[in-house]
Amino acid sequence: MDASPVSRRAVGIGGLLSLRLAKDVYYTDRAVPGAIDFTFGNPHEMAQSAYVDALRDALPPQDKDWFAYKEYVPRAQEAAAAALDRVLGIPFLPEDVLLTTGGFAAIAVAMKVVADPGDEVIYSLPPWFFYEGLAVEAGLTPVRVRVDLDTFDLDLAAIAAAITPRTRIVIVNSPNNPTGKIYRPETLQRLAALLDQASARNGRRIYLISDEPYNRIVFDGLRFHSPVEFYPHSFLAYSYGKTHLAPGQRMGYVALPPTMPDRPAIREAITDLQAVLGWTFPNAVLQYALPRLEQFSIDIDHLRRKRDLLVDALSGMGYGVYPPEGTFYLFVRSPIPDDRVFAAQLAESGIFVLPGAVFETPGFFRISLTANDDMVERSLTGFAAAIGRADAA
Secondary structure (H helix, E strand, O other): OOOOOOOHHHHHHHHHOOOHHHHHHHHOHHHOOOOEEOOOOOOOOOOOHHHHHHHHHHOOOOOOOOOOOOOOOHHHHHHHHHHHHHHHOOOOOHHHEEEEOHHHHHHHHHHHHHOOOOOEEEEEEOOOOOHHHHHHHOOOEEEEEEOOOOOOOOOHHHHHHHOOOOEEEEEEEOOOOOOOOOOOHHHHHHHHHHHHHHHHHHOOOOEEEEEOOOOOOEOOOOOOOOHHHOOOOEEEEEEHHHHOOOOOOOOEEEEOOOOOOOHHHHHHHHHHHHHHOOOOOOOHHHHHHHHHHOOOOOOHHHHHHHHHHHHHHHHHHOOEEOOOOEOOEEEEEOOOOOHHHHHHHHHHOOEEOEEHHHHOOOOEEEEEOOOOHHHHHHHHHHHHHHHHHHHHO
16 A cells, blocks of 8 residues: 555656755755855845835725636736737737746646646756756656856757657746747747748748747846747736845736737637646735836846846956846856755855756756845855865865
């Protein structure tokens, strides 16, 4: 008799989450007073007053149905569609912006609406660390390809070689977490062409999920280009938790570009999926606040200043650092081959980072720029001492 109360499926998904590598640190040592926490994209300062005010003003009920079941609040969809037009120059229809409980749900429903169990999902390493779990939970087969680790650009030849008759989805994450890379239009055009060719060869459409929660966190005057500009069969997944540095307030969307064929059928299927997946529509108050929330973001220039300080300082110490073009992360080469060991050495000095192994890319570690200024400044001595010990070994 099998005595375990947990299903094999749940055990399998839990075993896939390489985030387990950091859980003990995240929930214990990093909470010690004075710890320098570069692990996750969490706030380390009080929330913006504009964010708090928008939620507070949306709370008082204006009718008896204020807190009733809500799918999509039309004025929230209208505000999101207008922002997409402003940011991307693409005229999304409000009804094609399907609000979800954050980017997690957006990616999950996009996967499930077009892929059947046994289909394959291609994504690039280093990835956001939940792609594999989301794919496996949906009954899909993850297929990994690696980016160019010198430039962090997509390896289109590797993607093309990974496509089989079972391929149904390719995920692109730009600006990329953890590398900060923004993929250029020429790269996205070539990707669209190879997906069109492969779809025709397979006799079955390959869809693209553009995971872009950082599309407004862009540095140095660069313009972000979304894959949906170049490939009509794309889903755009977005999360407001990054834009406002409020990841616990779960709101995002999956959006269908106006070029996507069969949008009415896909919209209906997504809405049905959101209901049966546990009502993955955002909290009503968040939706009421969305027109206000679309008017501001976290301080991008402040993030850039922290990026510049760390890039300059770490490069001067001898670390290999690629200056991120977007997001709020640095992906840094470990000075010793075992990035887990190096992360543990940093932790002994009170500096907590995520090892590259969490992202299936050993030899690196990730720093979150959401750490406050005091943490950033205090970290420099520890980083210098750590690479000094590595060089002396």
